[in-house]
Amino acid sequence: MVGVGIIGCGAIAQTHAKVVQTLDGAQLVACCDIDQTNGITFAERFSCIFHQDFNQLLAMKEIELVIICTPHDLHQSMSIAALEAQKHVLCEKPMAITLQTIQDLISTIEKQSKLYHVCYQNRLNPTYLLLKKQLVDNIYGKITGIKCELAWERTPDYYQSDWKGTWQREGGGVLINQAIHMIDAVTWLVGTPEKMKGKIMTACLDHVIEVEDTAMAIALYHDDTPLVIQATNNYTGNPSPKLTFECEKGQIELTAEQLLFNQEVILEDLPQHSTRISKRYWGRGHQAVLSAFINEINGQADERITSLAGMDALQSLKIVLGIYASSRENNWISLNN
Ligand SMILES: NC(=O)c1ccc[n+]([C@@H]2O[C@H](COP(=O)([O-])OP(=O)(O)OC[C@H]3O[C@@H](n4cnc5c(N)ncnc54)[C@H](O)[C@@H]3O)[C@@H](O)[C@H]2O)c1
Numbered sequence: 323m324v325g326v327g328i329i330g331c332g333a334i335a336q337t338h339a340k341v342v343q344t345l346d347g348a349q350l351v352a353c354c355d356i357d358q359t360n361g362i363t364f365a366e367r368f369s370c371i372f373h374q375d376f377n378q379l380l381a382m383k384e385i386e387l388v389i390i391c392t393p394h395d396l397h398q399s400m401s402i403a404a405l406e407a408q409k410h411v412l413c414e415k416p417m418a419i420t421l422q423t424i425q426d427l428i429s430t431i432e433k434q435s436k437l438y439h440v441c442y443q444n445r446l447n448p449t450y451l452l453l454k455k456q457l458v459d460n461i462y463g464k465i466t467g468i469k470c471e472l473a474w475e476r477t478p479d480y481y482q483s484d485w486k487g488t489w490q491r492e493g494g495g496v497l498i499n500q501a502i503h504m505i506d507a508v509t510w511l512v513g514t515p516e517k518m519k520g521k522i523m524t525a526c527l528d529h530v531i532e533v534e535d536t537a538m539a540i541a542l543y544h545d546d547t548p549l550v551i552q553a554t555n556n557y558t559g560n561p562s563p564k565l566t567f568e569c570e571k572g573q574i575e576l577t578a579e580q581l582l583f584n585q586e587v588i589l590e591d592l593p594q595h596s597t598r599i600s601k602r603y604w605g606r607g608h609q610a611v612l613s614a615f616i617n618e619i620n621g622q623a624d625e626r627i628t629s630l631a632g633m634d635a636l637q638s639l640k641i642v643l644g645i646y647a648s649s650r651e652n653n654w655i656s657l658n659n
Pocket residue numbers: 329330331332333334335354355356357360376390391392393394396414415416441442443483499604
């Protein structure tokens with residue numbers, strides 16, 4: 323039985339805790355939050371021990387896996403502390419908000435014997451997994467263009483928090499928080515482009531947040547294959563984000579619910595066919611990520627393990643931070659170094 327500790331008892335922590343409750347091989351032992359009210363309410367709801375200081379949670383021998391669900395600016399330092407305390411780590415995205423000290427995290431991951439994953443749960447959607455396999459088998463031919471579209475709605479209420487909407491703590495807006503899931507999927511499916519140019523703006527939420535609510539970027543693979551990224555938090559509702567791939571043999575469209583080739587359904591995974599713990603627009607992959615990770619810790623064969631995000635999560639972070647730099651400098655940014 324894998325003992326689990328959750329740090330940060332806000333919105334997404336509820337999803338992780340509910341998933342842990344469904345897994346035979348795991349048990350939620352303790353939670354931690356600097357906000358005592360949040361933490362105690364969570365501990366009572368999920369019948370676990372509460373700590374206000376995360377070092378106390380890390381000191382618990384019964385905990386093998388730590389899930390980090392805190393604001394973005396804490397991910398890197400908390401991941402390092404947890405790995406150094408000999409815990410396996412599942413960190414919510416992004417892995418960090420700058421690249422200045424990322425080498426410290428990478429060195430710790432390489433040095434410690436414990437496992438480190440980042441929660442990019444969409445990779446484990448059945449439609450995504452099938453496309454990954456098909457691309458490895460090269461059944462669609464050369465890819466000539468990619469489009470990554472995310473149009474969601476985040477109202478001013480969403481930003482009623484001490485970290486969301488700020489450069490210092492969230493590290494950005496729609497790109498680093500929402501669209502990074504899709505950018506991660508692109509890098510996992512087809513790799514990292516060489517260079518990019520992008521623009522960000524704060525449109526409808528300009529009186530609420532200092533970070534961007536809208537972004538547009540072009541990235542290039544081999545100087546000739548474009549990746550177009552369009553992201554906004556100013557839409558109506560939260561439709562499934564979509565990836566489109568133009569290929570030699572036709573067009574692939576990928577969402578959490580469908581994989582289409584030339585508008586024909588290759589695989590459908592509709593919400594009513596599955597038990598959902600997460601909000602619909604987060605996808606339901608938290609269940610898959612946690613069960614695969616627990617299997618990995620227990621040394622059990624699970625083919626999803628190779629699809630979990632680890633240090634390769636750095637690629638989407640580099641793209642997001644590259645778009646911010648490009649927008650500031652109004653220039654192309656190279657991703658080769
Ligand atoms: N994978 C997904 O689909 C998904 C969905 C939503 C959120 N997230 C990610 O989850 C993380 C948390 O987001 P959220 O919406 O749950 O945020 P939230 O603000 O609801 O919760 C964060 C919690 O962390 C606590 N916290 C802050 N500093 C702390 C500290 N030093 N020690 C312990 N606790 C501390 C806060 O008090 C709060 O309860 C973010 O990284 C976010 O991007 C991922």
